[in-house]
Amino acid sequence: MALFRKENTAMIDRYSWWEIVAIYAGIAAFLFFMLSPFIEGFLVSLKPLAQLFSSPYTFWPENGSFDAYFTMWDSVPGFGRYIFNSFLISTVATVIVLLLVVPAAYAFARFNYQGMGLVLGGFLAISMFSGAVLLIPLFRLMRTLGLLNTYFAMIVPGVAFLIPSAIWLLRTYMKRIPLELNEAAYMDGASQFYTFRRVILPIASPGIIVVAITTFIGAYAQQFVFALSFNSKTEYMPLPVGLFAYFGRQEVIWNELMAASFVGITPALIIIFFLQRYLVGGLTAGAVK
């Protein structure tokens, strides 16, 4: 797209002024819908509680301050623990998913065997199941396995729901790695495992990181349901449950709730930014042709 290019000489990249206006208007509309809840949420976290309940509602904070970011820790004393729990559950789930999915995706990408389409189709079907439908059988399963009221009550079903889409994503990525690379390594006497470790894994790493990010986010998103269903111990509860603690008996402490939301997702954001730095596009350039 010419708009983002330094030099704009190709004729196909020329836009008339109204096209450029339309493009920017489109981007602006998109950003507005994407970001307005966050902006609103952030502004709420800066407002004094009194302003939030005053009428008429004002968009911009008066006497805005970051007080809520300090007082939130007193209103819900165990909030740090909730953040930690969420982070722990998501991290462990992501690690387990990666350990299982990376070799599985490679097998699905490279080896042909009978019934593979069926298995892959099955994965797709499973990933379309809403977790809520399965809560009751899962509850019985968790009880039988003795996992109720442990971290694993939230990790194990989470992993199960995250695996199918992760396999599909990574398999597609790995299929794009030229088969000749395997053949060349085989010609040179490398074992399947050596080739996997030294050739395939490094080349697939951008795909693996994408899967790690989506899995991590997915794990955050789904813990709430599992936590409410399979866990009753406060000390294991994840962030979304912690946020409910700001819903008081009489009133909701909106500014602290919003502040807590932003604080709560910070560790996840840090991880994602960290992973993103390793997302190097076009790593296969020069492999073939």
Place this chain on the structure above:
Amino acid sequence: MGQLSLKRVVKTFGSIEVVKGVDLDVQEGEFVVFVGPSGCGKSTLLRMIAGLEHTSAGDILINGERVNDLPPVKRGIAMVFQSYALYPHMSVFENIAFPLRVEKAPEDVLKRKVQAAADILHLENRLQQKPGQLSGGQRQRVAIGRAIVREPKIFLFDEPLSNLDAALRADMRIELTRLHKQLGATMIYVTHDQIEAMTMADRIVVLNFGNIAQVGAPLELYHRPENLFVAGFIGNPRMNILPATGVKSGPEGVTVDCLGQRLTVPVAPPRTGIEGAALSLGIRPEHIHLGDGRDLRLNLTPTVVEQLGQHTIGYATVEGMEPTFCFVLPGSRPVHDDRPLDVNFRARDCHLFDADGQALPRRPGVEDSD
């Protein structure tokens, strides 16, 4: 040691036979080129020799040892892929060193061998770069370097130059020939490009639909094609094929009637009767001369004339001949399209093929006709 024998080698994919019983002996140090149209089974045959494809039937022997069930590395073979198959995340050094890393060669040996390969291939200054930063020719050289360090008995190349532009291809042809001399190893080279085959090969194997059409030295194939397929495939532009009828055979050769004219081609007569036999007469475009005289004369009106300076190529329609008749004249000649002209050729430059497309053997000495 790098002697290779194929004994009735067959490859089937499902019910389709792709390689149909190939027999071939390759001598140590020989540069053999497999050539043939796309889809004729060249790559499949090469991959069977490499050990990348299972051999459906027949035997592959290297230095007398049956290797059908040996993995590539135990066959002492290295292969250069058409697509180069370089590891994009590794430096040039690591790419070349890869086979040595696999066999856990000591670091000093590894360094020495990679350096030596890089010297041969003029890659000394590229060792720390990634394949993505190299040009096509350099990538090709890295792929060759990776093959060299293993010091294989036999090198296999699958259309290694087909991704390069014409000028680079010409350079790499010369470099590969030089490399072959320098290493003295057996090389088997697959291409669909007859120029590569003619210029590099000690011997050419022409493949047609999974069968060997002919094996021979480049000029042997050019002067004595054994069948219409080889006659049409070797030589550019293609040999002209004219319909002819057998008249008689004598000590001078076989006399035929072609385009209403009689000429006696110095070839051995067929075992079956010659009189009235439907034959094909082949004449290469470069053996056609301007003017009249000589053994067969044609009056043509070229529809297209290509002036290349080095030579002049003309295309004309000749009755009874399917593709257009082509002639190549040396230098730039005063030939214009849509203007009739007389051309002629000598009987001794002609080839004769029987109804099955098999050549009637030409008399000795036809090679040095000019």
